[in-house]
Amino acid sequence: MAADGRVSRLRRMLALWGLYARMDVLWIARGLxxxxxxxxxxLLLGLSGVTWSFLLAQxxxxxxxxxxxxxxxxxxxxxxxxxSLEIGFSLNVAFPSRRxxxxxxxxxxxxxxxxxxxxxxxxxxxxxxxxxxxAGSAVMAWALRALGLPIGAGWLAxxxxxxxxxxxxMLSFAYxxxxxxxxxxxxxxxxxxxxxxxxEQLKPFPLDGVGFGLTLGLMSVVxxxxxxxxxxxxxxxxxxxxxxxxxxxxxxxxxxxxxTGVFRAGLGRYARTGSTRYLSHGFRR
Amino acid sequence: MLALRxxxxxxxxxxxxxxxxxxxxxxxYLLRALRVAVLLSLWRIVIGARPDASPVALQAVLCxxxxxxxxxxxxxxxxxxxxxxxxxxxTQYFLRPMLLVPQFAAEMLGGWVVNFAxxxxxxxxxxxxxxxxxxxxxxxxxxxFGMSLVLAISVGLAFDFIAAAVTVALEQPVWIVQWVRQxxxxxxxxxxxxxxLLPWNLGAVLExxxxxxxxxxxxxxxxxxxxxxxxxxLQVVWAAVxxxxxxxxxxxxxxxxxxxxx
Numbered sequence: 001m002a003a004d005g006r007v008s009r010l011r012r013m014l015a016l017w018g019l020y021a022r023m024d025v026l027w028i029a030r031g032l033x034x035x036x037x038x039x040x041x042x043l044l045l046g047l048s049g050v051t052w053s054f055l056l057a058q059x060x061x062x063x064x065x066x067x068x069x070x071x072x073x074x075x076x077x078x079x080x081x082x083x084s085l086e087i088g089f090s091l092n093v094a095f096p097s098r099r100x101x102x103x104x105x106x107x108x109x110x111x112x113x114x115x116x117x118x119x120x121x122x123x124x125x126x127x128x129x130x131x132x133x134x135a136g137s138a139v140m141a142w143a144l145r146a147l148g149l150p151i152g153a154g155w156l157a158x159x160x161x162x163x164x165x166x167x168x169x170m171l172s173f174a175y176x177x178x179x180x181x182x183x184x185x186x187x188x189x190x191x192x193x194x195x196x197x198x199x200e201q202l203k204p205f206p207l208d209g210v211g212f213g214l215t216l217g218l219m220s221v222v223x224x225x226x227x228x229x230x231x232x233x234x235x236x237x238x239x240x241x242x243x244x245x246x247x248x249x250x251x252x253x254x255x256x257x258x259x260t261g262v263f264r265a266g267l268g269r270y271a272r273t274g275s276t277r278y279l280s281h282g283f284r285r
Numbered sequence: 286m287l288a289l290r291x292x293x294x295x296x297x298x299x300x301x302x303x304x305x306x307x308x309x310x311x312x313x314y315l316l317r318a319l320r321v322a323v324l325l326s327l328w329r330i331v332i333g334a335r336p337d338a339s340p341v342a343l344q345a346v347l348c349x350x351x352x353x354x355x356x357x358x359x360x361x362x363x364x365x366x367x368x369x370x371x372x373x374x375x376t377q378y379f380l381r382p383m384l385l386v387p388q389f390a391a392e393m394l395g396g397w398v399v400n401f402a403x404x405x406x407x408x409x410x411x412x413x414x415x416x417x418x419x420x421x422x423x424x425x426x427x428x429x430f431g432m433s434l435v436l437a438i439s440v441g442l443a444f445d446f447i448a449a450a451v452t453v454a455l456e457q458p459v460w461i462v463q464w465v466r467q468x469x470x471x472x473x474x475x476x477x478x479x480x481x482l483l484p485w486n487l488g489a490v491l492e493x494x495x496x497x498x499x500x501x502x503x504x505x506x507x508x509x510x511x512x513x514x515x516x517x518x519l520q521v522v523w524a525a526v527x528x529x530x531x532x533x534x535x536x537x538x539x540x541x542x543x544x545x546x547x
Contacts, residue, residue, distance in 0.1 A: 047468070058484040180309055201320060
Protein backbone atom coordinates (compact mmCIF):
# COMPACT_ATOMS: atom_id res chain seq x y z
CA MET A 1 0.00 0.00 0.00
CA ALA A 2 2.78 2.40 0.99
CA ALA A 3 4.63 1.62 -2.25
CA ASP A 4 1.46 2.34 -4.25
CA GLY A 5 1.14 5.69 -2.51
CA ARG A 6 4.74 6.57 -3.35
CA VAL A 7 4.27 5.64 -7.02
CA SER A 8 1.08 7.66 -7.24
CA ARG A 9 2.79 10.69 -5.67
CA LEU A 10 5.69 10.37 -8.08
CA ARG A 11 3.28 10.18 -11.01
CA ARG A 12 1.48 13.24 -9.74
CA MET A 13 4.75 15.17 -9.44
CA LEU A 14 5.88 14.18 -12.91
CA ALA A 15 2.50 15.30 -14.26
CA LEU A 16 2.82 18.63 -12.43
CA TRP A 17 6.37 19.20 -13.67
CA GLY A 18 5.16 18.50 -17.21
CA LEU A 19 2.30 20.94 -16.74
CA TYR A 20 4.49 23.73 -15.37
CA ALA A 21 7.09 23.15 -18.09
CA ARG A 22 4.36 23.58 -20.70
CA MET A 23 3.12 26.73 -19.00
CA ASP A 24 6.67 28.09 -18.93
CA VAL A 25 7.10 27.55 -22.67
CA LEU A 26 3.70 29.12 -23.29
CA TRP A 27 4.73 32.17 -21.24
CA ILE A 28 7.78 32.61 -23.48
CA ALA A 29 5.69 32.15 -26.62
CA ARG A 30 3.08 34.66 -25.41
CA GLY A 31 5.45 37.62 -25.52
CA LEU A 32 9.04 37.39 -26.65
CA UNK A 33 9.84 40.93 -25.50
CA UNK A 34 8.92 40.27 -21.86
CA UNK A 35 10.46 36.80 -21.71
CA UNK A 36 13.70 37.80 -23.46
CA UNK A 37 14.10 40.78 -21.12
CA UNK A 38 13.53 38.52 -18.12
CA UNK A 39 15.93 35.87 -19.43
CA UNK A 40 18.79 38.23 -20.14
CA UNK A 41 18.15 40.34 -17.03
CA UNK A 42 18.46 37.22 -14.89
CA LEU A 43 21.56 36.11 -16.76
CA LEU A 44 23.17 39.53 -16.45
CA LEU A 45 22.50 39.65 -12.71
CA GLY A 46 23.99 36.18 -12.23
CA LEU A 47 27.09 37.02 -14.25
CA SER A 48 27.61 40.37 -12.53
CA GLY A 49 27.65 38.61 -9.17
CA VAL A 50 30.70 36.59 -10.13
CA THR A 51 32.40 39.01 -12.52
CA TRP A 52 34.37 40.99 -9.97
CA SER A 53 35.81 37.85 -8.44
CA PHE A 54 36.93 36.83 -11.93
CA LEU A 55 38.42 40.27 -12.57
CA LEU A 56 40.35 40.16 -9.30
CA ALA A 57 41.69 36.70 -10.11
CA GLN A 58 42.86 38.00 -13.49
CA UNK A 59 44.45 41.08 -11.98
CA UNK A 60 46.34 39.25 -9.22
CA UNK A 61 47.01 35.97 -11.02
CA UNK A 62 44.60 34.14 -8.71
CA UNK A 63 43.11 34.58 -5.26
CA UNK A 64 45.19 33.17 -2.42
CA UNK A 65 46.26 29.66 -3.44
CA UNK A 66 43.64 29.41 -6.19
CA UNK A 67 44.74 29.84 -9.80
CA UNK A 68 42.60 31.94 -12.18
CA UNK A 69 41.25 28.79 -13.89
CA UNK A 70 40.30 27.22 -10.56
CA UNK A 71 38.50 30.45 -9.66
CA UNK A 72 36.67 30.36 -13.00
CA UNK A 73 35.59 26.76 -12.28
CA UNK A 74 34.26 27.82 -8.89
CA UNK A 75 32.35 30.73 -10.41
CA UNK A 76 30.85 28.41 -13.03
CA UNK A 77 29.77 26.01 -10.30
CA UNK A 78 28.21 28.89 -8.33
CA UNK A 79 26.21 29.86 -11.42
CA UNK A 80 25.10 26.25 -11.98
CA UNK A 81 23.88 25.95 -8.37
CA UNK A 82 21.90 29.18 -8.60
CA UNK A 83 20.70 28.19 -12.07
CA SER A 84 19.34 24.88 -10.79
CA LEU A 85 17.31 26.83 -8.20
CA GLU A 86 16.05 29.13 -10.95
CA ILE A 87 14.87 26.11 -12.92
CA GLY A 88 13.28 24.20 -10.06
CA PHE A 89 12.09 26.93 -7.70
CA SER A 90 11.31 30.12 -9.61
CA LEU A 91 8.25 32.34 -9.11
CA ASN A 92 9.25 33.17 -5.53
CA VAL A 93 9.28 29.54 -4.38
CA ALA A 94 12.93 30.12 -3.47
CA PHE A 95 11.91 33.45 -1.85
CA PRO A 96 9.18 32.09 0.46
CA SER A 97 9.19 35.16 2.73
CA ARG A 98 7.49 37.03 -0.11
CA ARG A 99 4.74 34.44 -0.46
CA UNK A 100 4.21 34.24 3.31
CA UNK A 101 4.48 37.99 3.85
CA UNK A 102 2.06 38.78 1.03
CA UNK A 103 -0.51 36.26 2.20
CA UNK A 104 0.06 34.15 -0.92
CA UNK A 105 0.76 31.03 1.12
CA UNK A 106 -3.01 30.64 1.24
CA UNK A 107 -2.94 30.00 -2.52
CA UNK A 108 -0.52 27.12 -1.95
CA UNK A 109 -2.50 25.70 0.96
CA UNK A 110 -5.67 25.66 -1.16
CA UNK A 111 -4.12 23.27 -3.68
CA UNK A 112 -5.51 19.72 -3.45
CA UNK A 113 -2.12 18.24 -2.60
CA UNK A 114 0.43 18.35 0.24
CA UNK A 115 2.28 21.66 0.68
CA UNK A 116 5.67 20.02 0.08
CA UNK A 117 4.48 18.83 -3.32
CA UNK A 118 3.42 22.36 -4.25
CA UNK A 119 6.81 23.71 -3.13
CA UNK A 120 8.60 21.02 -5.16
CA UNK A 121 6.67 21.66 -8.37
CA UNK A 122 5.09 25.14 -8.34
CA UNK A 123 8.18 27.03 -9.51
CA UNK A 124 9.40 24.67 -12.23
CA UNK A 125 10.58 26.87 -15.14
CA UNK A 126 12.96 24.79 -17.25
CA UNK A 127 12.99 27.20 -20.19
CA UNK A 128 12.84 30.73 -18.77
CA UNK A 129 15.01 29.78 -15.78
CA UNK A 130 17.79 28.14 -17.75
CA UNK A 131 20.06 31.17 -18.32
CA UNK A 132 22.40 30.85 -15.36
CA UNK A 133 22.58 27.04 -15.60
CA UNK A 134 23.61 27.14 -19.26
CA ALA A 135 26.07 29.99 -18.74
CA GLY A 136 27.53 28.29 -15.65
CA SER A 137 27.90 24.97 -17.47
CA ALA A 138 29.75 26.67 -20.33
CA VAL A 139 32.06 28.53 -17.90
CA MET A 140 32.75 25.31 -15.98
CA ALA A 141 33.45 23.32 -19.15
CA TRP A 142 35.90 25.99 -20.32
CA ALA A 143 37.72 25.98 -16.97
CA LEU A 144 37.85 22.17 -16.86
CA ARG A 145 39.39 22.09 -20.30
CA ALA A 146 42.02 24.63 -19.26
CA LEU A 147 42.74 22.73 -16.03
CA GLY A 148 43.02 19.40 -17.88
CA LEU A 149 41.10 17.56 -15.17
CA PRO A 150 40.18 13.94 -16.04
CA ILE A 151 36.38 13.70 -16.20
CA GLY A 152 34.65 10.35 -15.77
CA ALA A 153 31.23 9.05 -14.80
CA GLY A 154 32.19 9.07 -11.10
CA TRP A 155 33.29 12.68 -11.25
CA LEU A 156 30.07 13.70 -13.02
CA ALA A 157 28.02 11.88 -10.36
CA UNK A 158 29.96 13.76 -7.70
CA UNK A 159 29.25 17.03 -9.52
CA UNK A 160 25.51 16.32 -9.64
CA UNK A 161 25.53 15.32 -5.97
CA UNK A 162 27.25 18.56 -4.97
CA UNK A 163 25.09 20.79 -7.15
CA UNK A 164 21.94 19.18 -5.71
CA UNK A 165 23.26 19.43 -2.14
CA UNK A 166 24.26 23.07 -2.55
CA UNK A 167 20.84 23.88 -4.03
CA UNK A 168 19.16 22.16 -1.05
CA UNK A 169 21.29 24.22 1.35
CA MET A 170 20.40 27.44 -0.47
CA LEU A 171 16.70 26.57 -0.40
CA SER A 172 16.78 25.45 3.24
CA PHE A 173 18.49 28.68 4.23
CA ALA A 174 15.75 30.64 2.45
CA TYR A 175 12.97 28.71 4.24
CA UNK A 176 14.74 29.01 7.58
CA UNK A 177 14.82 32.81 7.39
CA UNK A 178 11.44 33.04 5.67
CA UNK A 179 9.83 31.51 8.76
CA UNK A 180 10.28 34.95 10.35
CA UNK A 181 7.55 36.18 8.01
CA UNK A 182 5.05 34.02 9.92
CA UNK A 183 5.73 36.27 12.93
CA UNK A 184 6.31 39.60 11.16
CA UNK A 185 4.70 39.32 7.69
CA UNK A 186 5.26 42.89 6.60
CA UNK A 187 8.70 43.50 8.10
CA UNK A 188 10.08 40.14 6.97
CA UNK A 189 8.43 40.06 3.55
CA UNK A 190 11.73 40.87 1.85
CA UNK A 191 14.04 39.08 4.31
CA UNK A 192 14.85 36.51 1.63
CA UNK A 193 16.10 39.28 -0.64
CA UNK A 194 18.69 40.10 2.02
CA UNK A 195 19.63 36.48 2.73
CA UNK A 196 19.86 35.57 -0.95
CA UNK A 197 21.91 38.68 -1.69
CA UNK A 198 24.23 37.76 1.15
CA UNK A 199 24.78 34.25 -0.22
CA GLU A 200 25.21 35.60 -3.73
CA GLN A 201 27.82 38.14 -2.64
CA LEU A 202 29.86 35.76 -0.52
CA LYS A 203 29.74 32.60 -2.63
CA PRO A 204 32.25 33.56 -5.36
CA PHE A 205 35.29 33.55 -3.07
CA PRO A 206 37.67 30.88 -1.90
CA LEU A 207 37.53 30.89 1.88
CA ASP A 208 41.00 29.43 2.45
CA GLY A 209 42.76 31.66 4.94
CA VAL A 210 39.82 33.78 6.12
CA GLY A 211 40.25 32.41 9.65
CA PHE A 212 38.50 29.73 11.68
CA GLY A 213 35.72 31.96 13.07
CA LEU A 214 34.68 33.35 9.72
CA THR A 215 34.91 29.98 8.00
CA LEU A 216 32.70 28.51 10.71
CA GLY A 217 30.21 31.38 10.23
CA LEU A 218 30.21 30.87 6.48
CA MET A 219 29.51 27.17 6.87
CA SER A 220 26.67 27.67 9.37
CA VAL A 221 25.09 31.11 9.97
CA VAL A 222 25.44 32.10 6.30
CA UNK A 223 26.38 28.85 4.52
CA UNK A 224 27.97 30.50 1.48
CA UNK A 225 30.97 28.17 1.74
CA UNK A 226 28.85 25.17 0.78
CA UNK A 227 27.57 26.74 -2.42
CA UNK A 228 30.77 26.83 -4.43
CA UNK A 229 33.94 26.87 -2.37
CA UNK A 230 33.82 23.47 -0.60
CA UNK A 231 32.24 21.62 -3.56
CA UNK A 232 34.94 23.10 -5.82
CA UNK A 233 37.68 21.97 -3.45
CA UNK A 234 36.29 18.43 -3.59
CA UNK A 235 35.70 18.41 -7.35
CA UNK A 236 39.10 19.90 -8.14
CA UNK A 237 40.85 17.42 -5.86
CA UNK A 238 42.11 20.10 -3.49
CA UNK A 239 40.53 18.55 -0.42
CA UNK A 240 42.85 15.87 1.03
CA UNK A 241 40.33 14.15 3.31
CA UNK A 242 38.84 10.97 1.74
CA UNK A 243 35.47 11.66 3.37
CA UNK A 244 35.28 15.24 2.00
CA UNK A 245 32.78 14.25 -0.68
CA UNK A 246 30.26 13.57 2.09
CA UNK A 247 30.47 16.94 3.87
CA UNK A 248 28.25 19.02 1.60
CA UNK A 249 25.53 16.33 1.21
CA UNK A 250 25.50 15.82 5.00
CA UNK A 251 25.26 19.56 5.56
CA UNK A 252 22.36 19.63 3.09
CA UNK A 253 20.54 17.00 5.15
CA UNK A 254 21.18 18.95 8.34
CA UNK A 255 20.00 22.27 6.90
CA UNK A 256 16.94 20.65 5.32
CA UNK A 257 15.95 19.02 8.64
CA UNK A 258 16.41 22.27 10.54
CA UNK A 259 14.49 24.32 7.97
CA THR A 260 11.65 21.79 7.90
CA GLY A 261 11.31 21.90 11.70
CA VAL A 262 11.36 25.70 11.92
CA PHE A 263 9.05 26.16 8.92
CA ARG A 264 6.55 23.67 10.36
CA ALA A 265 6.53 25.54 13.66
CA GLY A 266 5.81 28.76 11.77
CA LEU A 267 3.11 27.05 9.77
CA GLY A 268 1.48 25.98 13.04
CA ARG A 269 1.34 29.61 14.07
CA TYR A 270 0.01 30.62 10.64
CA ALA A 271 -2.81 28.07 11.03
CA ARG A 272 -3.98 30.04 14.07
CA THR A 273 -3.39 33.62 12.87
CA GLY A 274 -3.64 33.50 9.05
CA SER A 275 -2.68 36.52 6.98
CA THR A 276 -4.04 40.03 7.34
CA ARG A 277 -2.01 41.66 4.57
CA TYR A 278 -4.81 42.33 2.07
CA LEU A 279 -7.55 44.88 2.49
CA SER A 280 -10.98 43.96 1.19
CA HIS A 281 -10.50 46.07 -1.97
CA GLY A 282 -7.27 44.34 -2.91
CA PHE A 283 -4.49 46.69 -1.82
CA ARG A 284 -1.78 45.45 0.45
CA ARG A 285 -1.35 46.84 3.96
CA MET B 286 10.12 77.02 5.42
CA LEU B 287 7.04 75.07 4.35
CA ALA B 288 9.11 72.95 1.96
CA LEU B 289 11.59 72.19 4.73
CA ARG B 290 8.80 71.13 7.09
CA UNK B 291 7.35 68.90 4.37
CA UNK B 292 10.77 67.27 3.83
CA UNK B 293 11.28 66.76 7.55
CA UNK B 294 7.81 65.31 8.13
CA UNK B 295 8.11 62.90 5.18
CA UNK B 296 11.57 61.79 6.25
CA UNK B 297 10.37 61.30 9.83
CA UNK B 298 7.42 59.18 8.66
CA UNK B 299 9.68 56.98 6.53
CA UNK B 300 12.33 56.62 9.23
CA UNK B 301 9.90 55.83 12.02
CA UNK B 302 8.13 53.28 9.81
CA UNK B 303 11.43 51.42 9.41
CA UNK B 304 12.09 51.31 13.14
CA UNK B 305 8.57 50.99 14.45
CA UNK B 306 7.41 48.02 12.46
CA UNK B 307 9.53 45.19 13.74
CA UNK B 308 13.08 44.61 15.02
CA UNK B 309 13.60 42.22 12.08
CA UNK B 310 15.41 44.99 10.17
CA UNK B 311 18.27 44.66 12.69
CA UNK B 312 19.04 41.20 11.29
CA UNK B 313 19.93 42.85 8.02
CA TYR B 314 22.61 44.83 9.85
CA LEU B 315 24.06 41.62 11.26
CA LEU B 316 24.30 40.12 7.77
CA ARG B 317 25.95 43.30 6.49
CA ALA B 318 28.48 43.25 9.34
CA LEU B 319 29.35 39.66 8.48
CA ARG B 320 29.75 40.65 4.86
CA VAL B 321 32.21 43.41 5.80
CA ALA B 322 34.23 41.00 7.92
CA VAL B 323 34.45 38.52 5.04
CA LEU B 324 35.32 41.15 2.45
CA LEU B 325 38.10 42.56 4.64
CA SER B 326 39.52 39.07 5.11
CA LEU B 327 39.38 38.46 1.38
CA TRP B 328 41.23 41.68 0.61
CA ARG B 329 43.91 40.63 3.09
CA ILE B 330 44.23 37.32 1.25
CA VAL B 331 44.17 38.83 -2.25
CA ILE B 332 46.61 41.68 -1.66
CA GLY B 333 48.49 40.12 1.25
CA ALA B 334 49.57 37.19 -0.97
CA ARG B 335 50.76 39.45 -3.81
CA PRO B 336 51.43 42.94 -2.38
CA ASP B 337 53.70 43.89 -5.30
CA ALA B 338 50.85 43.39 -7.77
CA SER B 339 48.71 46.07 -6.13
CA PRO B 340 49.20 49.74 -7.04
CA VAL B 341 47.65 50.78 -3.71
CA ALA B 342 48.43 49.81 -0.13
CA LEU B 343 46.36 47.15 1.63
CA GLN B 344 45.27 49.59 4.34
CA ALA B 345 43.78 51.98 1.75
CA VAL B 346 41.84 49.11 0.15
CA LEU B 347 40.52 47.99 3.55
CA CYS B 348 39.42 51.55 4.30
CA UNK B 349 37.75 51.70 0.85
CA UNK B 350 35.86 48.44 1.52
CA UNK B 351 34.68 49.47 4.97
CA UNK B 352 33.61 52.92 3.79
CA UNK B 353 31.76 51.38 0.83
CA UNK B 354 29.66 49.36 3.27
CA UNK B 355 29.15 52.23 5.74
CA UNK B 356 27.92 54.51 2.94
CA UNK B 357 26.22 51.76 0.93
CA UNK B 358 22.89 53.63 0.92
CA UNK B 359 24.45 56.78 -0.49
CA UNK B 360 26.65 54.97 -3.02
CA UNK B 361 23.74 53.02 -4.52
CA UNK B 362 20.85 55.44 -4.31
CA UNK B 363 17.43 53.83 -4.42
CA UNK B 364 14.18 55.59 -3.67
CA UNK B 365 10.93 53.70 -3.20
CA UNK B 366 9.56 54.74 -6.60
CA UNK B 367 9.85 51.18 -7.96
CA UNK B 368 7.91 49.83 -4.97
CA UNK B 369 5.33 52.58 -5.51
CA UNK B 370 4.82 51.36 -9.10
CA UNK B 371 4.72 47.78 -7.92
CA UNK B 372 2.24 48.37 -5.09
CA UNK B 373 0.12 50.87 -6.97
CA UNK B 374 0.74 53.51 -4.31
CA UNK B 375 2.28 55.84 -6.92
CA THR B 376 -1.18 57.33 -7.42
CA GLN B 377 -1.11 58.61 -3.84
CA TYR B 378 2.19 60.43 -4.47
CA PHE B 379 0.59 62.38 -7.31
CA LEU B 380 -2.18 63.53 -4.99
CA ARG B 381 0.04 64.94 -2.25
CA PRO B 382 0.83 68.69 -2.11
CA MET B 383 4.54 68.12 -2.71
CA LEU B 384 6.64 67.55 -5.83
CA LEU B 385 7.40 63.96 -6.72
CA VAL B 386 11.22 63.98 -6.52
CA PRO B 387 11.31 65.68 -3.07
CA GLN B 388 8.75 63.19 -1.76
CA PHE B 389 10.81 60.17 -2.72
CA ALA B 390 14.09 61.85 -1.76
CA ALA B 391 12.73 62.75 1.70
CA GLU B 392 11.46 59.21 2.27
CA MET B 393 14.85 57.88 1.28
CA LEU B 394 16.55 60.30 3.65
CA GLY B 395 14.41 59.08 6.55
CA GLY B 396 15.57 55.51 5.97
CA TRP B 397 19.18 56.68 5.65
CA VAL B 398 19.14 58.42 9.02
CA VAL B 399 18.06 55.20 10.73
CA ASN B 400 20.62 53.08 8.86
CA PHE B 401 23.38 55.58 9.51
CA ALA B 402 22.66 55.80 13.24
CA UNK B 403 22.20 52.08 13.80
CA UNK B 404 24.68 50.59 11.34
CA UNK B 405 27.07 52.97 9.58
CA UNK B 406 28.17 54.93 12.63
CA UNK B 407 28.77 51.85 14.82
CA UNK B 408 30.62 50.24 11.91
CA UNK B 409 32.90 53.26 11.50
CA UNK B 410 33.52 53.35 15.26
CA UNK B 411 34.28 49.63 15.28
CA UNK B 412 36.74 49.95 12.36
CA UNK B 413 39.83 49.52 14.62
CA UNK B 414 38.38 46.19 15.81
CA UNK B 415 38.44 45.08 12.16
CA UNK B 416 42.03 46.30 11.89
CA UNK B 417 41.06 49.16 9.58
CA UNK B 418 42.29 52.73 9.79
CA UNK B 419 39.43 54.88 8.50
CA UNK B 420 41.28 58.19 8.63
CA UNK B 421 41.24 60.02 5.28
CA UNK B 422 44.31 60.36 3.08
CA UNK B 423 44.46 64.07 4.10
CA UNK B 424 42.28 66.81 5.60
CA UNK B 425 41.61 68.11 2.09
CA UNK B 426 40.60 64.59 1.01
CA UNK B 427 38.03 64.46 3.82
CA UNK B 428 36.56 67.84 2.79
CA UNK B 429 36.44 66.89 -0.88
CA PHE B 430 34.91 63.53 0.05
CA GLY B 431 31.90 65.38 1.53
CA MET B 432 31.46 67.38 -1.67
CA SER B 433 31.94 64.30 -3.84
CA LEU B 434 29.46 62.26 -1.77
CA VAL B 435 26.75 64.90 -2.29
CA LEU B 436 27.43 64.83 -6.03
CA ALA B 437 27.39 61.01 -5.99
CA ILE B 438 23.96 61.07 -4.35
CA SER B 439 22.77 63.56 -6.94
CA VAL B 440 23.99 61.39 -9.85
CA GLY B 441 22.56 58.27 -8.18
CA LEU B 442 19.18 59.92 -7.68
CA ALA B 443 19.12 60.93 -11.34
CA PHE B 444 19.87 57.30 -12.27
CA ASP B 445 16.99 56.15 -10.06
CA PHE B 446 14.50 58.39 -11.85
CA ILE B 447 15.91 57.44 -15.25
CA ALA B 448 15.41 53.77 -14.29
CA ALA B 449 11.86 54.56 -13.16
CA ALA B 450 11.06 56.34 -16.43
CA VAL B 451 12.58 53.49 -18.45
CA THR B 452 10.45 50.99 -16.49
CA VAL B 453 7.33 52.90 -17.52
CA ALA B 454 8.49 53.58 -21.08
CA LEU B 455 9.34 49.95 -21.81
CA GLU B 456 6.38 48.61 -19.82
CA GLN B 457 8.65 46.21 -17.98
CA PRO B 458 8.27 44.75 -14.49
CA VAL B 459 10.12 46.91 -11.97
CA TRP B 460 12.42 44.12 -10.81
CA ILE B 461 13.87 43.51 -14.28
CA VAL B 462 15.00 47.11 -14.63
CA GLN B 463 16.38 46.89 -11.09
CA TRP B 464 18.27 43.68 -11.94
CA VAL B 465 19.89 45.28 -14.96
CA ARG B 466 20.73 48.44 -13.03
CA GLN B 467 22.19 46.46 -10.15
CA UNK B 468 24.16 44.16 -12.45
CA UNK B 469 25.68 47.04 -14.36
CA UNK B 470 26.38 49.12 -11.27
CA UNK B 471 28.05 46.34 -9.26
CA UNK B 472 30.74 45.95 -11.89
CA UNK B 473 31.09 49.46 -13.27
CA UNK B 474 30.66 51.73 -10.23
CA UNK B 475 33.59 50.39 -8.23
CA UNK B 476 31.50 49.93 -5.10
CA UNK B 477 33.00 46.49 -4.42
CA UNK B 478 36.35 46.52 -6.19
CA UNK B 479 38.29 49.79 -6.52
CA UNK B 480 38.55 50.57 -10.23
CA UNK B 481 42.30 50.92 -9.97
CA LEU B 482 42.53 47.20 -9.09
CA LEU B 483 40.76 46.01 -12.25
CA PRO B 484 42.84 44.18 -14.87
CA TRP B 485 43.70 45.30 -18.42
CA ASN B 486 43.64 48.98 -17.37
CA LEU B 487 39.84 48.82 -17.34
CA GLY B 488 39.63 51.23 -14.43
CA ALA B 489 41.11 54.10 -16.43
CA VAL B 490 38.32 53.70 -18.98
CA LEU B 491 35.48 53.08 -16.50
CA GLU B 492 36.39 56.20 -14.52
CA UNK B 493 34.96 58.35 -17.33
CA UNK B 494 31.56 56.63 -17.29
CA UNK B 495 28.71 58.01 -15.13
CA UNK B 496 28.64 54.86 -12.98
CA UNK B 497 32.06 55.70 -11.55
CA UNK B 498 30.63 59.00 -10.30
CA UNK B 499 28.25 57.22 -7.92
CA UNK B 500 30.75 55.15 -5.91
CA UNK B 501 34.34 55.20 -7.13
CA UNK B 502 34.69 58.99 -7.07
CA UNK B 503 34.01 59.70 -3.36
CA UNK B 504 35.75 56.54 -2.13
CA UNK B 505 38.82 57.13 -4.29
CA UNK B 506 39.06 60.74 -3.12
CA UNK B 507 38.82 59.77 0.57
CA UNK B 508 41.43 57.03 0.31
CA UNK B 509 43.73 58.99 -1.98
CA UNK B 510 43.43 56.48 -4.83
CA UNK B 511 42.08 58.92 -7.42
CA UNK B 512 42.64 62.41 -8.80
CA UNK B 513 40.15 64.48 -6.74
CA UNK B 514 39.72 67.45 -9.07
CA UNK B 515 39.17 65.31 -12.16
CA UNK B 516 36.71 63.02 -10.35
CA UNK B 517 34.65 65.91 -8.96
CA UNK B 518 34.64 67.63 -12.35
CA LEU B 519 33.34 64.43 -13.93
CA GLN B 520 30.64 64.16 -11.27
CA VAL B 521 29.50 67.73 -11.97
CA VAL B 522 29.38 67.00 -15.70
CA TRP B 523 27.38 63.79 -15.22
CA ALA B 524 24.94 65.44 -12.80
CA ALA B 525 24.45 68.24 -15.33
CA VAL B 526 23.82 65.71 -18.10
CA UNK B 527 21.71 63.14 -16.24
CA UNK B 528 19.25 65.41 -14.41
CA UNK B 529 17.85 67.05 -17.55
CA UNK B 530 17.71 63.58 -19.13
CA UNK B 531 15.85 62.18 -16.11
CA UNK B 532 13.42 65.12 -16.17
CA UNK B 533 12.76 64.77 -19.88
CA UNK B 534 12.30 60.98 -19.67
CA UNK B 535 9.96 61.28 -16.70
CA UNK B 536 7.84 64.03 -18.27
CA UNK B 537 7.59 62.01 -21.46
CA UNK B 538 6.44 58.87 -19.67
CA UNK B 539 4.69 59.79 -16.44
CA UNK B 540 1.24 59.77 -18.01
CA UNK B 541 1.74 56.15 -19.01
CA UNK B 542 1.86 55.13 -15.34
CA UNK B 543 -1.06 52.92 -14.41
CA UNK B 544 -1.73 51.77 -10.84
CA UNK B 545 -3.58 48.51 -10.47
CA UNK B 546 -2.83 47.89 -6.81
CA UNK B 547 -0.48 45.36 -5.24
